[in-house]
Amino acid sequence: MALKVALLGCGVVGSQVVRLLNEQSRELAERIGTPLEIGGIAVRRLDRARGTGVDPDLLTTDAMGLVTRDDIDLVVEVIGGIEPARSLILAAIQKGKSVVTANKALLAEDGATIHAAAREAGVDVYYEASVAGAIPLxxxxxxxxxxxxxxxxxxxxxxxxxxxxxxxxxxxxxxxxxxxxxxxxxxxxxxxxxxxxxxxxxxxxxxxxxxxxxxxxxxxxxxxxxxxxxxxxxxxxxxxxxxxxxxxxxxxxxxxxxxxxxxxxxxxxxxxxxxxxxxxxxxxxxxxxxxxxxxxxxxxGAGGVPTASAVLGDLVAVARNRLARTFVADGRADAKLPVHPMGETITSYHVALDVADRPGVLAGVAKVFAANGVSIKHVRQEGRGDDAQLVLVSHTAPDAALARTVEQLRNHEDVRAVASVMRVETFDNER
Amino acid sequence: MALKVALLGCGVVGSQVVRLLNEQSRELAERIGTPLEIGGIAVRRLDRARGTGVDPDLLTTDAMGLVTRDDIDLVVEVIGGIEPARSLILAAIQKGKSVVTANKALLAEDGATIHAAAREAGVDVYYEASVAGAIPLxxxxxxxxxxxxxxxxxxxxxxxxxxxxxxxxxxxxxxxxxxxxxxxxxxxxxxxxxxxxxxxxxxxxxxxxxxxxxxxxxxxxxxxxxxxxxxxxxxxxxxxxxxxxxxxxxxxxxxxxxxxxxxxxxxxxxxxxxxxxxxxxxxxxxxxxxxxxxxxxxxxGAGGVPTASAVLGDLVAVARNRLARTFVADGRADAKLPVHPMGETITSYHVALDVADRPGVLAGVAKVFAANGVSIKHVRQEGRGDDAQLVLVSHTAPDAALARTVEQLRNHEDVRAVASVMRVETFDNER
Structure with missing residues (x-):
């Protein structure tokens, strides 16, 4: 007995999902243990040209009717955005369908609701394609x-x-x-x-x-x-x-x-x-x-074909889970670690300053760093005279202290301009 | 009810598996849905010093007795080599235990037997650690x-x-x-x-x-x-x-x-x-x-701790599959594509030849390539006089034709020595 797939969206990614489902139907059936069959494709407009291989009889504008249809087992959502994607996915979950989605915006905004609903209903929500396209990550x-x-x-x-x-x-x-x-x-x-x-x-x-x-x-x-x-x-x-x-x-x-x-x-x-x-x-x-x-x-990280490849990998997994009457409870968030504000994040800054080339400038600049509790990792001077530039890299410190340092340097009498400010990422035992 | 793990081997990797199982027991239990418990550790010698955290009461030299014990659910094999690893793994599978192994030699030599036995028994054999250590691959x-x-x-x-x-x-x-x-x-x-x-x-x-x-x-x-x-x-x-x-x-x-x-x-x-x-x-x-x-x-790609991390990732997966009363049929080899011999593999060669610096040498060398049906992609001469070197890169051709070309160049009157021969790997539309 085939597993029936409802596809929401038939654009750049959706049309490639259809193509791959058609072209690889035999291989997919082998890997899953049963064939996949497209039960319907929800689109916004019926009169738009679709890729070859998209059966016009499968198209519908009634997405909600499609995802809640009794014969649908699996739902693939590639329309993106918060609504109507959220309502459609939640309706599908409540009807016991497993879901594969590429929707980063929805998962980032309201993933907790989606994952909780899936756990409750005992179905899968897989979303490999939502981050870094085809990369299994x-x-x-x-x-x-x-x-x-x-x-x-x-x-x-x-x-x-x-x-x-x-x-x-x-x-x-x-x-x-x-x-x-x-x-x-x-x-x-x-x-x-x-x-x-x-x-x-x-x-x-x-x-x-x-x-x-x-x-x-x-x-x-x-x-x-x-x-x-x-x-x-x-x-x-x-x-x-x-x-x-x-x-x-x-x-x-x-x-x-x-x-x-x-x-x-x-x-x-x-x-x-x-x-x-x-x-x-x-x-x-x-x-x-x-x-x-x-x-x-x-x-x-993107593109219709690579993203469709990630969707298909997920589809194989949720189809197999369905046959095995199991699911993966995702969305585990029980560690509940607080997210600290940027100002408390420990970072390190690179700062290039246009300065006057005269004795005492470095001492003045270094004093600003010290006053904010930031130590300097290395410093070098480039150019001479009016083109003199002081390039400093700080040791790690709370981001707020670094930002304050740069703010004060902007107004410092020895500094003509802050030419470049950027965070530097450090690795291993560098910190 | 805890799932009981039998560990085969307690060396560089095994002792780290024990450490991680102890240190992360709470997190692992959460992720699996039930705790993991070490039921026994098979070692060759009881009198050897083990890492801290290895309970001496769990040690045994009777590996076969351990893997076939009724209370054991999962077997981790990190002893390596063909025997006794194969017999132990097959005995465990036949007793319905799922297996996690890091044994590349065994899987490369006789993976078909192991995978067939696992399919037959309806258990998992996972082996992420066997290739490229900790890399999820x-x-x-x-x-x-x-x-x-x-x-x-x-x-x-x-x-x-x-x-x-x-x-x-x-x-x-x-x-x-x-x-x-x-x-x-x-x-x-x-x-x-x-x-x-x-x-x-x-x-x-x-x-x-x-x-x-x-x-x-x-x-x-x-x-x-x-x-x-x-x-x-x-x-x-x-x-x-x-x-x-x-x-x-x-x-x-x-x-x-x-x-x-x-x-x-x-x-x-x-x-x-x-x-x-x-x-x-x-x-x-x-x-x-x-x-x-x-x-x-x-x-x-190696090291006790990274390899143990891969083993633990597999252990979580097989433990969850066991709770869900499912398994993944691996070892799919139904495509049955023949493996062609190296001589038929399409490759490309880099060849550096020490030659006499005189007119006609390139023509003579090029003739050898042509006689073997190999075309030259680029060629450059380095040095002059007695130090002259001719560096050639071929287009792709069957490896046998390239090997024959090099063999004939070794005996060619204009070639004093073949200084370097190596295959060059090409990418994308380069070929």
């Missing part, structure tokens, strides 16, 4: 590291911003022209806000943090800074330090383990770090776990 | 890519050889001194044969190939060349081409999809490839799948 975090303790997750989880920063790094180009190039090539949308302001990465950070720390985290808990302020000067300053600039989603347990910090912002990263070599629109997530040590997962 | 290959089609797997799966090659690359050192340094630092064993001759990597290649292509593959099917012949000249020649030398396990579907090739040998790899930046004793596996595109999994 969430299930390894949830399952393979189930016997381990994760301390930090660092992710390049937005391909658009990685493409832009990579162009800025390799060509010395500015943000605006790199964004325009990304838009021309289809790597960035006409309205790039969700990507370049870090909203997309913040939703993924929330999902990663919950999985890594078993703690409820929503997008609102995530400190978020985008890349629109990253300048060619920042990139050049990073290069001079042997670093590269990346937009990272960082989920980190505090040193005493009593709280977590979740944030998205540009970071200077040593060039020899595995994340530094992630080029173009690729994604990668670096995990530091107590026993497993350092792990990295790398691959295509 | 086998389950993503098996589960997350279940709806995809894998075309090629390239793995750095032996940390010892990667460490040695990395030292040769970064310091210009020779093989022998790099091996000695690796031995002094504990990265290589006193008898390094299994690592440097590629036996360890070949066993892992067999396991990866079966998972990737659903085809029976044993270590005997794997073409194997180690790194003992890799010279400082090869490394320098690779550098001149913008390449790095890595020992790779390569599992590849033929272009027409009708057969597979599985091989372990040194490879020149472009420096910008993600595998090229895998340093020291780290492991990484690069996967090319039809829909998912390029994926890479990176992490610690």
């Amino acid at each position: 969430l299930r390894p975090l949830r399952d393979s590291l189930a016997g381990d303790r994760v301390n930090r997750v660092l992710g390049i989880v937005n391909g658009t911003t990685n493409y832009i920063l990579d162009r800025m790094d390799s060509l010395g180009a500015g943000f605006t022209e790199s964004l325009e190039e990304a838009q021309a090539l289809g790597y960035a949308e006409a309205d790039p806000t969700a990507d370049v302001e870090g909203f997309d990465a913040a939703a993924k950070a929330a999902i990663l943090a919950r999985l890594a720390f078993h703690t409820p985290v929503t997008a609102a808990d995530v400190h978020r800074e985008g890349i629109t302020e990253v300048s060619a000067a920042d990139i050049a300053s990073a290069k001079a330090m042997g670093c590269v600039v990346k937009l990272l989603a960082i989920c980190q347990r505090s040193d005493d383990g009593s709280s977590i910090g979740v944030r998205v912002h540009p970071v200077m990263l040593p060039r020899e770090h595995p994340l530094a070599s992630v080029k173009g629109a690729y994604n990668a997530v670096f995990v530091e776990a107590e026993s497993a040590g350092q792990l990295m997962f790398y691959g295509a | 086998l389950r993503p290959l098996r589960d997350s890519l279940a709806g995809d089609r894998v075309n090629r797997v390239l793995g750095i799966v032996n940390g010892t050889t990667n460490y040695i090659l990395d030292r040769m690359d970064s310091l210009g050192a020779g093989f022998t001194e790099s091996l000695e340094e690796a031995q002094a630092l504990g990265y290589a064993e006193a008898d390094p044969t299994a690592d440097v001759e590629g036996f360890d990597a070949a066993a892992k290649a067999a396991i990866l190939a079966r998972l990737a292509f659903h085809t029976p593959v044993t270590a005997a099917d794997v073409h194997r060349e180690g790194i003992t012949e890799v010279s400082a000249a090869d490394i320098a020649s690779a550098k001149a081409m913008g390449c790095v030398v890595k020992l790779l396990a390569i599992c590849q579907r033929s272009d027409d999809g009708s057969s597979i090739g599985v091989r372990v040998h040194p490879v020149m790899l472009p420096r910008e490839h993600p595998l090229a930046s895998v340093k020291g004793a780290y492991n990484a596996v690069f996967v090319e799948a039809e829909s998912a595109g390029q994926l890479m999994f990176y992490g610690a």
Whole structure:
């Protein structure tokens, strides 16, 4: 007896899910133990052209009617956004259907409701495609590291911003022209806000943090800074330090383990770090776990076909669970660690200051750091005379103290301008 | 009611499994839904010092008695080697116990027997720790890519050889001194044969190939060349081409999809490839799948603690399956693709020849390539006079034709010596 799949959405990802379900029906049936059959496809408009292989008789605009139909076993949601996706998924769950979704926004905003409903109903909600596209990442975090303790997750989880920063790094180009190039090539949308302001990465950070720390985290808990302020000067300053600039989603347990910090912002990263070599629109997530040590997962973070591949992997798993009359209770958030504010997060800053080249300037600047309880890790002076620049990297300190230091430097009489400020991420025993 | 675990072996990995089971008992119980309890630990000698936390009352030398005990639910095998591991695992399976093993040698030699017995008995055999230590790799290959089609797997799966090659690359050192340094630092064993001759990597290649292509593959099917012949000249020649030398396990579907090739040998790899930046004793596996595109999994490939982490991840999974009265039928080999011999594998060669610097030499050398049906991709001459070297890279051709070409060049009147021969791995649309 075939398992019937309802598909919500038939756009870039949905049409590829249909194609793969058709093309690989025999292999999928073997791996599951029974065939999968598409029972219906919910779309907004019936008159739109669909990919080949999409049977028009399966199309319907009544998504709610489809997901609650008695003969449907599994629901795949690839419409995105909060509503109507949430209502449809909850209705499907209450009717005992298992769900596969790629919806990062919904899971980041209201994953707790979805997971609780699934546990209650005894069904699966799988969502590998919601973070880092085709990269098998969430299930390894949830399952393979189930016997381990994760301390930090660092992710390049937005391909658009990685493409832009990579162009800025390799060509010395500015943000605006790199964004325009990304838009021309289809790597960035006409309205790039969700990507370049870090909203997309913040939703993924929330999902990663919950999985890594078993703690409820929503997008609102995530400190978020985008890349629109990253300048060619920042990139050049990073290069001079042997670093590269990346937009990272960082989920980190505090040193005493009593709280977590979740944030998205540009970071200077040593060039020899595995994340530094992630080029173009690729994604990668670096995990530091107590026993497993350092792990990295790398691959295509977006695109219809890779995302559909992740959806199919999930579909095989939920179909097998269904046949075995079992399910995986996900959304475990029983550790309930508080999320500390950004100001309490321990970070380290790189600061480049345009200064007058005269004795006493460093002493004055160092005094500002000291007054805020921040110690300086290294300092170097570049140029002479009116072009003199003082480049400082701090030791780690609470982010609020570092931010205050920079604020006071902006108004310092010896400082003509703050040319570049960016957080530096440190590794291993560097801290 | 607790699930009872029998542990076979209490060495580097086993003692860490005990430690983690003790330290994380509460977290593990939560994730599984019931506590895990160590029912017994089989060791060869009772009088040996064990790590703290190993209860002496649990030790026994009667491994067979332990795994067949009625109260044992799950068996963890970390003794390695073919026997007695195989007999113990088969006895446990026949008694209805699920098994977690890190035993690459056994799975590569006789995985078919183990998997068939497990299917028959309706129990799990999980073996994440057998390839690439702590890196969650086998389950993503098996589960997350279940709806995809894998075309090629390239793995750095032996940390010892990667460490040695990395030292040769970064310091210009020779093989022998790099091996000695690796031995002094504990990265290589006193008898390094299994690592440097590629036996360890070949066993892992067999396991990866079966998972990737659903085809029976044993270590005997794997073409194997180690790194003992890799010279400082090869490394320098690779550098001149913008390449790095890595020992790779390569599992590849033929272009027409009708057969597979599985091989372990040194490879020149472009420096910008993600595998090229895998340093020291780290492991990484690069996967090319039809829909998912390029994926890479990176992490610690060995060591007691990382390997124990992988064992615990598996233990959580099999424990949950047991509670749900389900199991995962692994060892699927129904595609039954033939493994083609190395001579039929399509590869590409880098060849550096010491030649006399006089007109006509290139013509003579090119004629040898042409006679074997091999076309030349690029050629450059280095040096003049008696130091003249001709460096050629071929287009792809059957490996036998390339090997024959090199053999004939060795005896060619214009060639004073073949200074370096190595396969070059190509990517994307390069071929």
